[in-house]
Amino acid sequence: MSFFGFKGGVHPPELKAAAGKAIETVPPPQTAVIPLAQSLGKPAKAAVAKKDAVLRGQLIGEAQGMVSANVHSSISGTVKDVGPARGPLGTFVECVFIESDGKDQAAEFKGADLNALSPQEVIDRIKAAGLVGMGGATFPTHVKLAPPPGKKIDTLIINGCECEPCLTADHRLMVEKADDVMAGAAIFRKALGVARAIVGVEDNKPDAAEALSKSASRHGVEVAVLHVKYPQGAEKQLIKALLNREVPSGGLPMDVGAVVQNVATAKAARDAVVEGRPLYERVLTLGGGAAQGNRNFLVRIGTPFSEVVKFAGGTKGDAMKIVSGGPMMGLAQATLDLPVTKGTSGILLLTERETGPQRMFPCLRCGKCYDACPMGLRPALISRCVEKRRFDELEGLDVLDCIECGCCAYECPANRRIVQNVKRGKAEIAKIRRKRKEKEDKAKAEAAKPKA
C-alpha cells in the first residue's frame, strides 16, 4: 500500500548488529527486583507481603486508578522484601524483591477462545495481564483500547517500525512470532471494534515484512512497508505516514480516529487473551560496541541489567554510556544495577566512538534542527530560551508539543543539549502554570469571600 511520509526526521546509522540473531532466552534470575511502577500513571499497590510464596505469573501489584497497570511475578519463590530500589528512571522506586526457589513454577493460566469473548472481556483480560506499551512509553494498554464514548476509532495501527538504531527486538519478534503478532493485532481490532488494522514496518526489515505478510490474510490485517526514517515509530509520525492524518497539537491519536500499539504489545496481548499468560517477560536487544556481541534476549521482568550483560559474555572495553532503551530516546543509566522492566526495549553499552563528538560549541543558527524537527518546532530557539533562563517565553515556543525524539540534538553540529533543555523547559512551564493556577485560585477564593 502507498504511504504518505512525514516532515523532518533524520537518518542515523542503523547499528542493528543483532538484526540476524535469533531470540535467546536468558535464564530466570536468582533474585527478581520488580518495580511496582512499570507504567505511566499511578504505581501499582503491592498485593503481596514479605515472606509470601509466589508463582510465576502471579499478581504481585494491583493497578490503582484509571491509568495504571497490574504487575506480576516473573519467577516462583518467596517475597524477600518490598521496598525501594533503583528503577527504570534511575530513581528509587517501590519494588518487590523475589527470591527464586529454582523451580520456576507457573501459576495457572486460563486460556480462552477469542471468538467466544466480547470486546469488553478482551479488554478485561488485557488489563488483568498488566499490558503496557512495550515500545518504551509504557502507557497502560487497556486505557488505549477503551476510548471515551465521543471518540470514533476507525483504524488500528500496529507499530513495527522500530526506527531506533541498535534495537532489533521488535524486528526479531516480527520474524519469529509473526503469526502471534498478527493474532495480537486481530485481538486489538476486536477490542476496539474497528474494521481496519495495519502493521507499519520500515523497509530495512524486509524479512519481517515478508513474515507478517504470510499471515496477514489469515488475520485480515494489512502490512504497510515504509521508507526508513527516524522517528517513524513515533505515534504521531506513524499515523501521518500511514493515514496522512495529523494528530492536532495537544491531542491524542484517538482524535484522528487511530490507535497505535507496538508489535511487542500485540504479541503480549495474544499471550494474555489466548493463553491467559500475563506480561512477565519481554524481548530486548543487548547492543552497543562495548557489549560482547549484540544479541536479542527473552528476559524475565526484574532481571538485573548486569545479569543480562553477564549472560551475553560481559563487556568489551569501557562503555562510554549505559542506556536503557534506544540510543535516540533511551535513558542514560549510571549503573547496570537496575531491573529490566516492561518498557525496556534494549540495554546498550555504547562506546566513545558510537556516542559521537561531545564538545559543545556556540549555536551557529544553521537551522539543521528546524529541518530535522518532525513536529515543526524551533529547537534552537527553545534551547536558547532555556539556557538564558527566559522561561516565560517557552509556552509561546510550543515546547509541550515536543516529542523528545532527539532529531535536533542528533543533527546539531554544535552539540547543544537541546533535548535536555526541552525537558527542563517542560518542567519550568509546569512550574509556571502551577503558580498561575495558585494565583487564580487565590483570587477566586478572595472574590468569593465578601459575597459569602
Added chain:
Amino acid sequence: MPEENKDTTAKEAPAAPASGRKPLFSASPHITSDETVPKIMWTVAAACAPALFVGVYFFGPAAALVTGVCVASALATEWAATRFFLGRKETTITDGSAAVTGILLAFCLPSSVPLWQAAVGAAIAVFIGKTVFGGLGCNIFNPALIGRAVMLAAWPAAVSGAAFLEKTASGALSLPSAVARVPNFVDAMTQATPLAAIKEGKFDASACPSWHDLNNLFIGRCGGCLGETSALAILVGGIWLLFRKIITWHIPVVYIGTVFVLTLAAKAPDAFKQQSMEPVLYMLQWSLFHVLAGGLFLGAFFMATDMVTSPMTGAGKIVFAAGAGALVVLIRFLGGYPEGVCYSILMMNMVVPLIDRFIKPRKFGTAGGPK
C-alpha cells in the same frame, strides 16, 4: 547466603570497568551525527580553495599573499579578542571561523591592496564584525563583509579598484576589452572592473557583452577582486558545500535568480530601443553579464549563506535571498556604487531577526493537513 554472594558479583562485574571511569550520564540522544562546528568551518575554508587557485593563476602570487595576511591577522585577532576582550580561557581559533572570515575578506579585496590595510581589515572584520557581539554565533552581520565595508570607507581607492591583469591601453574602454584581457602575469594593475566600467558610463545603450565576454567572466579572466572573478571556481566550491549539506540551495539559487530576472526586466526598455541585435538575446546576455560579473557568485555561495547571519528556515532564506538580489540590482542600476553584493547582504543581515520572527516552520498538527 551463597545466593547473595552471587548477586553482588553479578552486579559488580560489568559495572566497574577496568579504568574505573564512570559512564557518561546525560540526556538523550546518546548518539550524534559526526558533523561539528570546526568540521563545517574548515570545510568552508577548503571549499574556497578552487577560487583561490584561480585567483593566484590570474593575479599572481600577490593573491595568495593577501589571503595569507588576512587569515593570519584574523586568527591573531580572534585569539587576542576572545582571550582579552571576552575573557575566555579556551582558544577559539581552532574552530575555523576566523580563518574563514580571513579568506572571505581577502576574496573581496584586489590583489594589489597594501598588505597592512588587508591586515587591519581582517582584524576589524573579526573584532568589530564578530567578537564585540559575543563571538561566534552571536554576530548579526557577516564579519568578512563588515571588514570589507570598513575598508571601502577608509581606503576607497585601494579597495574598490580592481587588480587588473595588464596595463590598460590609453583611450576609451570598450566593454569587450574591459572583460576579455588575456593574462600576461605582469604586475597587477589597478583598473576598472567590468561593473565599474559600466558605472562610469563607458558604453552606450546599444553595447552588449558578447558570449566571448561572458565566457571570460565565467572563467574569471577579468579584472576584479582576487577571489570573486571566477564564477566557475566558486561554483565548484559551492556545489561541494551543497553536497556536504553545509549550505542549502535556497540562497544561491534565489539570490542569483533574482538578479537575473530583475536585470532582464531592467534591460527590457533598452533591448527594444536598440537595433543591433535580437532584443531577447540582448536582455539575456546582459542578465548573464550581471550574474557573472562582480562578486555575486562569491556572495551567493559563500557570504549570504553564512549560517549565523542568514535565516533559519528555507522560506526565510528565500525571502532573504530575494531581498538581497533586489538590492544588488537597485545598487548596480540606480545606486552610486558599481557593485552592490556587499551592501545587499549586510542590509539583509539586518532584517534576519525579523524574517525569523515571522517565517516559522509549520507546527505539526495545526490546520492545513487533510483530516
